[in-house]
Amino acid sequence: MEYFKKYAAFIILSLIVFGCSADEEPQKPLELTITNFKTSYNEVKIDWELQRPDGVIIDDLTIYRIEKNGESDFYQEKMIANLPSNETSFVDTDVPYKEEVSYSVRILYRDEREKVPTYGNEMKSETKKFIRDIIKFDRVPFQVQKDPTQPNIFHILNKDQAGSLIKYNSTKNSIEHTTTFENGFYLNNKFHIVNNNEIYIADTKGRIYRINTNSYETIDSYLALVTDNLNSFSVSGNRIYYQDDEDWCIYDTSARTSTKTGYISNSDYSEYMGNDKTLLLYCQNEQYGSMGFVGYTPANCPGFMDCSPVTYYYTPWALKPNSIDANIFSWNTDKSKCISSINGCVFNTSTLKPEIRLNDITGKHYFQFAFDAQNNIYATVQGEKKIHKFNSEYKLVEVIDTKLYPLFPLLTTDGLKVVGSYEPVSYWSFGYGNNFDFNVKCAIETF
Numbered sequence: 459m460e461y462f463k464k465y466a467a468f469i470i471l472s473l474i475v476f477g478c479s480a481d482e483e484p485q486k487p488l489e490l491t492i493t494n495f496k497t498s499y500n501e502v503k504i505d506w507e508l509q510r511p512d513g514v515i516i517d518d519l520t521i522y523r524i525e526k527n528g529e530s531d532f533y534q535e536k537m538i539a540n541l542p543s544n545e546t547s548f549v550d551t552d553v554p555y556k557e558e559v560s561y562s563v564r565i566l567y568r569d570e571r572e573k574v575p576t577y578g579n580e581m582k583s584e585t586k587k588f589i590r591d592i593i594k595f596d597r598v599p600f601q602v603q604k605d606p607t608q609p610n611i612f613h614i615l616n617k618d619q620a621g622s623l624i625k626y627n628s629t630k631n632s633i634e635h636t637t638t639f640e641n642g643f644y645l646n647n648k649f650h651i652v653n654n655n656e657i658y659i660a661d662t663k664g665r666i667y668r669i670n671t672n673s674y675e676t677i678d679s680y681l682a683l684v685t686d687n688l689n690s691f692s693v694s695g696n697r698i699y700y701q702d703d704e705d706w707c708i709y710d711t712s713a714r715t716s717t718k719t720g721y722i723s724n725s726d727y728s729e730y731m732g733n734d735k736t737l738l739l740y741c742q743n744e745q746y747g748s749m750g751f752v753g754y755t756p757a758n759c760p761g762f763m764d765c766s767p768v769t770y771y772y773t774p775w776a777l778k779p780n781s782i783d784a785n786i787f788s789w790n791t792d793k794s795k796c797i798s799s800i801n802g803c804v805f806n807t808s809t810l811k812p813e814i815r816l817n818d819i820t821g822k823h824y825f826q827f828a829f830d831a832q833n834n835i836y837a838t839v840q841g842e843k844k845i846h847k848f849n850s851e852y853k854l855v856e857v858i859d860t861k862l863y864p865l866f867p868l869l870t871t872d873g874l875k876v877v878g879s880y881e882p883v884s885y886w887s888f889g890y891g892n893n894f895d896f897n898v899k900c901a902i903e904t905f
Contacts, residue, residue: 488514488581495586499905502550502588506563513571516543520564525554527899555861555878555903558719559588564750591631595877598896600645602826602877603864605671606654610870613657613671614877615649617642617895623649623659625674628870631904635674637817639667646894648727648784652693662687666698666709682709683716692728692736699736699754701725703828706765717767726888727784731793739784739798744889747782747799748773749810773810778803780887781812785894790829797827800885802837802850814852822846825885829866836874838864841882845874862903878903 465667486509494505503540510516519541526533539548542567554560559806569576597618605611611634614624621642625635639645644661647681650658656677657669665681669675682688686703691701698709706721727739734753741747750772759765773782783799789798792873797804800823802816816837817823824846833850845864862878879898 464601464658469760472848486511487782488546488567490563490581490583492563492583494588494810495561497588498554500553502553502559502561503547504550504561504563504586504650506583507546508565510567510887513569514570515570516565517568518566519543520546520563521548521550522564523550523554523561525556527557527592527901531556552593553588553861555590555592555766555901557590557592557594559610561586561588561589582762590895593626593631593633593902596899598865598879598883598898598900599877600894601648602868603649603651604828604869606651607711610872612868613649615645615659617645621645623657623669623674625671626902627874628868628904630900637667637669637676640665647688647691648787650691650693650729658691658693658698660688660691660698662689662702664688664702667689678711680709680711680714690725690728690739692730694734694736694754697754697756699728701728708759708761711733719759719761720761720763720766721765725735727787739782739787741782741784741888744887745779747777747780747888748775749782749798749805751810771810773805773812776816777812778815781815783888785885785888786824786826788827788829790833791831795829795833797829797835800824800840800887802827802835804835816848818844819848819852825864825883826866828869830869836866836867836869838876840884843878853856860903862901864903865900868902876903877901 486550489509492506496503520537521539523538524533524534524535549586562585565581567579569579599614601615603613610628614626616622619642621639623637624633627634644663646662647660649657649659655671657671660666668677670677682700684702689701690848691698691700696711700707704722704724706719706723708717723851725738726741729737730738734755735751735755738752739749751770753768758767780799780801781803787798794807795804802824804813806813823840825840826838828836835848837846843860843863845858846854849855863882864876864878866877868875877900879900881898883896883898
């Protein structure tokens with residue numbers, strides 16, 4: 459009888475133990491899965507799910523990020539957040555402006571499911587990538603100018619290596635055409651768009667290129683005679699007026715000949731305005747700069763050692779230092795106003811009297827400017843990731859944050875874009891570095 463009781467108890471206990479074990483579900487494994495990855499210009503949102511079995515304790519929950527522009531770009535992994543272990547979402551509001559930005563979620567955990575616990579275990583989620591389509595430059599462009607008839611086309615002069623002229627379509631965010639030259643080091647003059655459909659580019663050795671704005675095909679090229687350097691030029695009909703040291707010269711594109719006029723000048727920038735009027739800028743001396751309108755025609759400047767141009771008017775003598783800079787110069791839409799220098803000096807072109815210095819309002823130095831159709835001014839702040847917007851009465855009405863250090867503002871029908879640099883660029887004045895050359899990587903930032 460005693461034996462039977464023991465046997466029955468054993469059977470019952472076995473049924474209980476094995477019956478319960480059969481009903482229990484096996485524990486799920488430790489898993490870390492990204493369930494949502496949403497990107498925009500300003501932010502990246504990541505959601506994840508952590509499946510944690512009993513006996514696993516999370517010590518650290520972190521977010522890591524890698525940013526790079528192509529495989530050749532230097533990059534390193536960076537921890538950008540350390541979160542509570544029960545968190546399941548993170549928003550990165552400081553997304554770098556790079557071609558590829560990668561994210562992963564990681565945990566460090568203790569595993570106490572075994573008799574001997576283990577510590578410092580790591581698990582990493584799959585990597586998610588945010589890919590941007592970015593137009594990049596290895597150096598700061600020398601000049602960026604909007605096409606006069608196509609508001610979303612910009613012509614960009616790049617001095618890197620052989621030098622190139624780039625046609626950028628802001629609507630498509632793409633480069634449509636590129637024309638290369640012989641040596642970018644000599645491309646030290648601002649180009650001119652003539653008759654709305656031709657670009658004239660001159661290097662310091664006297665080579666002048668005439669390029670179609672639509673196809674970017676070279677229509678013709680000329681070789682002006684220079685004894686020093688071609689420092690500025692303007693185009694009026696079949697005449698190209700140019701500065702060679704202190705000599706004001708003429709190149710006749712029909713006869714393909716160069717002539718010294720005998721007129722002494724030292725302009726650093728010149729531009730033909732129409733109606734036999736040419737704008738000249740002088741800015742070698744930071745303490746004294748000026749600009750004025752002068753009239754050159756075949757009648758008053760017929761040729762060799764025979765030139766008596768008409769002088770219209772110049773800026774006042776008592777300008778503040780660093781008011782005029784050939785490297786920083788922009789027109790408004792109808793060319794009734796222009797703006798120049800790191801101080802943002804605005805001039806009325808009917809008198810060439812200064813109206814305001816934006817630096818007096820903000821205390822900031824600027825890199826470049828752009829007017830919109832309402833005469834609002836967009837000014838890129840040196841050393842800061844900000845663009846200042848001034849209204850037509852020169853009141854600061856908006857501060858626009860950027861991801862890059864803004865350099866050249868691009869006003870398009872699709873909104874504001876900007877050529878910006880990945881590192882700060884510092885520029886003081888024409889006299890301190892009139893080659894305007896910065897070895898800093900750049901990109902076109904689209905908002």
